Amino acid sequence: MSFLTYLINGLSLGSIYAIIALGYTMVYGIAKMLNFAHGDFIMVGCYIIFSVSAALSGNSVVGIIVAIILCTVLGVTTEFVAYRPLRGAASPLAVLITAIGVSYLLENIALLIYGADIKSFTSVVTWEGVSFAGGELKIQGVTIITILVSVVILIALQLFINKTKQGQAMLAASEDKGAAALMGINVNRTIALTFAIGSALAAVAGALLCSAYPSLSPYTGAMPGIKAFVAAVLGGIGSIPGAMIGGLVLGIVEILSKTYISSQLSDAIVFGILVVVLLVKPTGILGKQIQEKV
Amino acid sequence: MKKFNKVFSAVLASAMAASLLAGCGGAAAGGSNTFKIGAIGPLTGAAAAYGNAVVNGAQIAVDEINEAGGINGVQIEYKSEDDELNAEKSVNAYNTLKDWGMQILVGSTTSACSIAVSENTKNDNMFQLTPSGSAEDCVKYDNVFRVCFSDPNQGIASAQYISDHNLATKVGIIYDNSDVYSSGIYQKFVEESAGKNFEIVSAEAYTQDNNTDFSVQLQKAKDAGADLVFLPIYYSDAALILTQANTMGYAPTFFGVDGMDGILTVENFDPSLAEGVMLLTPFAADATDDLTVNFVKKYNEKYGETPNQFAADAYDAVYIIKAAIEKSGVTPDKTTEEICEALKGAMTQIEATGLTSQKMTWDASGEPNKEPKAVVIKNGTYVSAE
Numbered sequence: 001m002s003f004l005t006y007l008i009n010g011l012s013l014g015s016i017y018a019i020i021a022l023g024y025t026m027v028y029g030i031a032k033m034l035n036f037a038h039g040d041f042i043m044v045g046c047y048i049i050f051s052v053s054a055a056l057s058g059n060s061v062v063g064i065i066v067a068i069i070l071c072t073v074l075g076v077t078t079e080f081v082a083y084r085p086l087r088g089a090a091s092p093l094a095v096l097i098t099a100i101g102v103s104y105l106l107e108n109i110a111l112l113i114y115g116a117d118i119k120s121f122t123s124v125v126t127w128e129g130v131s132f133a134g135g136e137l138k139i140q141g142v143t144i145i146t147i148l149v150s151v152v153i154l155i156a157l158q159l160f161i162n163k164t165k166q167g168q169a170m171l172a173a174s175e176d177k178g179a180a181a182l183m184g185i186n187v188n189r190t191i192a193l194t195f196a197i198g199s200a201l202a203a204v205a206g207a208l209l210c211s212a213y214p215s216l217s218p219y220t221g222a223m224p225g226i227k228a229f230v231a232a233v234l235g236g237i238g239s240i241p242g243a244m245i246g247g248l249v250l251g252i253v254e255i256l257s258k259t260y261i262s263s264q265l266s267d268a269i270v271f272g273i274l275v276v277v278l279l280v281k282p283t284g285i286l287g288k289q290i291q292e293k294v
Numbered sequence: 295m296k297k298f299n300k301v302f303s304a305v306l307a308s309a310m311a312a313s314l315l316a317g318c319g320g321a322a323a324g325g326s327n328t329f330k331i332g333a334i335g336p337l338t339g340a341a342a343a344y345g346n347a348v349v350n351g352a353q354i355a356v357d358e359i360n361e362a363g364g365i366n367g368v369q370i371e372y373k374s375e376d377d378e379l380n381a382e383k384s385v386n387a388y389n390t391l392k393d394w395g396m397q398i399l400v401g402s403t404t405s406a407c408s409i410a411v412s413e414n415t416k417n418d419n420m421f422q423l424t425p426s427g428s429a430e431d432c433v434k435y436d437n438v439f440r441v442c443f444s445d446p447n448q449g450i451a452s453a454q455y456i457s458d459h460n461l462a463t464k465v466g467i468i469y470d471n472s473d474v475y476s477s478g479i480y481q482k483f484v485e486e487s488a489g490k491n492f493e494i495v496s497a498e499a500y501t502q503d504n505n506t507d508f509s510v511q512l513q514k515a516k517d518a519g520a521d522l523v524f525l526p527i528y529y530s531d532a533a534l535i536l537t538q539a540n541t542m543g544y545a546p547t548f549f550g551v552d553g554m555d556g557i558l559t560v561e562n563f564d565p566s567l568a569e570g571v572m573l574l575t576p577f578a579a580d581a582t583d584d585l586t587v588n589f590v591k592k593y594n595e596k597y598g599e600t601p602n603q604f605a606a607d608a609y610d611a612v613y614i615i616k617a618a619i620e621k622s623g624v625t626p627d628k629t630t631e632e633i634c635e636a637l638k639g640a641m642t643q644i645e646a647t648g649l650t651s652q653k654m655t656w657d658a659s660g661e662p663n664k665e666p667k668a669v670v671i672k673n674g675t676y677v678s679a680e
Contacts, residue, residue, distance in 0.1 A: 002513065002517055005513060006509075006510065006513065009507070009509040009510065009513075013507055050562075054562070117530075117559075117560070117561065118530040118533065118560055118561075119560070119561045119562050120533060120537070120560050120561065120562040120563035120564070121562070122562060138542065138543065140541055209506075213506040213507060213534060213538075214534070214537050215506070215530065215533060215534045215537075217530070223503055223504070223506070224506070254507075255507070255509070255510055258510040258511075259510050259513075259514070263498045263499050263500060263510060263511060264471055264499045264500075264501065266504065267501070267503060267504055
């Protein structure tokens with residue numbers, strides 16, 4: 001029975017990684033850049049929900065909506081101000097370093113406004129969850145909601161990309177920006193849209209992350225962001241179902257290795273698995289081999 | 295320009311030489327008809343609450359002693375300086391106090407500042423008693439003693455307290471092994487637990503890179519049947535642990551150390567989650583013994599707030615110095631070095647009483663030996679556990 005409890009805890013952690021990884025992989029798949037500030041968009045989303053809920057005496061639904069809108073605006077603005085001017089830069093490193101800069105900027109702004117003290121976050125999920133076997137096995141409401149939300153997002157993204165014109169434009173831009181532009185696709189707008197969706201996902205991920213682990217600080221998003229990046233690479237960066245699988249695998253491996261091997265070594269094991277997977281299958285679990293035509 | 299530099303350096307050099315001479319003059323002078331005690335702490339900035347508590351607590355003790363006729367009939371002069379929680383500024387504050395004629399130092403308030411100042415007190419051979427510098431290195435020199443427990447010794451004190459008060463038979467531990475404070479306490483706790491009336495059934499670590507999910511650590515403690523979980527960690531992580539334990543329906547006694555102090559100040563934290571949490575602390579303002587009641591009343595009247603453990607440590611520090619002076623019979627006309635030698639010897643012989651303990655003794659290492667005390671959180675406030 002306790003194995004099942006651990007497994008469910010792993011699923012819960014994994015589905016949060018999955019939602020964050022979806023945002024990472026969207027942006028990478030289409031804009032071909034790693035947005036290292038993604039984790040900090042999550043933190044910004046959490047603070048917005050926290051502040052709005054406090055101002056409206058605990059109304060978290062409005063908080064989530066405001067957070068999604070503001071995070072979308074933040075994502076699009078960041079893309080426009082910090083990333084777009086560098087898109088043509090000789091080295092892809094320029095935009096990567098800029099993303100790290102944006103990450104520090106957001107963390108320090110949060111430090112200025114809210115201070116380093118942690119805040120206790122009130123869960124946006126009020127449902128207690130369900131118990132089985134006379135309370136022996138308990139699944140929290142936030143766990144179930146997180147898993148459901150991640151599945152819904154996965155399906156919605158797949159439909160969006162494969163069935164809509166905008167989605168097809170994204171696919172085209174991801175394969176060849178120049179050719180896509182020649183076909184009449186507005187590449188800049190398409191990439192901005194990608195950032196908008198990725199940042200909105202960050203706000204949702206933030207709401208669920210802080211509901212499951214209710215402690216909020218300017219560094220809340222940093223480590224989950226890195227883990228989710230690992231999840232995205234593990235699943236095959238750029239692949240949307242891959243991010244989901246990568247997130248779940250990472251969460252379950254982390255919890256089970258903490259349980260059965262060592263609570264101190266769990267991170268080492270998680271990253272070790274990443275190394276092994278990349279050695280055996282360099283593109284990740286679901287990654288596509290992109291043929292470079294000469 | 296070159297010429298100017300030469301002139302300038304000549305002026306500088308002579309100024310430095312002059313200050314050296316002045317320094318010599320100051321140190322050699324010594325002798326006075328009062329005991330001059332100085333205190334250092336952060337009176338402004340992030341840790342101002344600690345520094346002000348130390349300075350105010352010591353002030354109350356000084357006033358009391360002077361009113362009652364002084365130490366062996368000699369009055370105390372007292373002066374405090376701000377170090378802004380900065381080690382360099384703490385040394386500056388020390389030099390300012392030395393120029394004033396300080397013979398005995400109560401301070402610094404915080405560990406890093408205390409360590410920096412101890413390099414100077416060692417050189418000057420000035421007696422230093424830190425009320426609250428808890429890092430191990432604070433008392434590495436033989437002229438430095440402390441009132442509070444050292445960080446790792448809180449582990450020993452916790453184990454003793456849990457055992458003496460029969461708080462548990464099975465103990466789980468969750469600690470941060472990326473932090474020297476937490477892992478130091480953990481190691482001492484485990485060492486001290488051997489042969490005690492409880493058993494450690496689970497000891498799980500986490501790191502600062504992995505401090506969001508505590509479900510595994512808590513589940514393991516629960517599965518092992520721990521009825522008390524020892525948390526030698528800071529309150530920010532503890533707040534998360536308490537919340538997660540609550541959602542999984544696990545309600546053991548949680549026992550923390552001084553890092554737990556502050557859990558009730560976490561914004562938006564539901565204080566009912568901390569109900570029944572115990573923490574090792576030398577001082578509970580609601581204790582009903584005469585000494586505490588009297589001290590809290592005076593402090594409230596004078597400074598308009600309830601004193602914390604730092605104020606109590608500093609109050610005790612002044613009385614400890616009084617006891618040591620009385621024991622050694624040293625007089626204020628002696629030099630700072632002579633006073634230091636006399637007090638160093640007396641410290642290992644005295645048996646002091648105070649707010650933080652009924653009975654405190656010291657050995658030459660500078661570490662106090664005293665009965666640990668704890669408080670428990672009831673209805674959102676700290677209440678003495680005894």
